[in-house]
Amino acid sequence: NAGVMQNPRHLVRRRGQEARLRCSPMKGHSHVYWYRQLPEEGLKFMVYLQKENIIDESGMPKERFSAEFPKEGPSILRIQQVVRGDSAAYFCASSLGTLTGANEKLFFGSGTQLSVL
């Protein structure tokens, strides 16, 4: 009964490198959300995807950040040419349906801690 799986748990990158963060939603869930958390802050919404489609990317920086959720395989959050300010915990969450549905809940993974040197 696996929950939302994220890997790697910790990722260290040097400035200018690319970071790829992976998220496998709970079994049967087709809605994926990415959030970012800085130390001692709340989670900030980045992007919401439903299989193969980006539904809402209003929280994504316009440059260097992209996300995908292919038909097969995990969702990927990609950060190109990382800078120190990208250092944060990145959490993925999934739901079975849309959050407007009755009894719909959002389940979070354990996150990926990205450190940019």
Next chain:
Amino acid sequence: GENVGLHLPTLSVQEGDNSIINCAYSNSASDYFIWYKQESGKGPQFIIDIRSNMDKRQGQRVTVLLNKTVKHLSLQIAATQPGDSAVYFCAENMEYGNKLVFGAGTILRVKS
């Protein structure tokens, strides 16, 4: 720009006492509210939720109260235990929306 962390409010309670964590939400169009618990190094864990057509909902040792008039949400934890120590976040979802907006969080420290 540079990201500056904020100091989260802290609630310290004695083991066995009741805890009340408060949250003010901003959007009157929000119709779904959730409380999450986050322990160090872990992802947020669902505690309890409530829809806007209710003003109170009870779970095991937890109660959520919703006051839509003043846009206020609270989480009550009965007989607080050391394992309850964590950061607690409220989150809201706008009507017809599909993303949760999180509050800043409150640190709960339980003294034995």
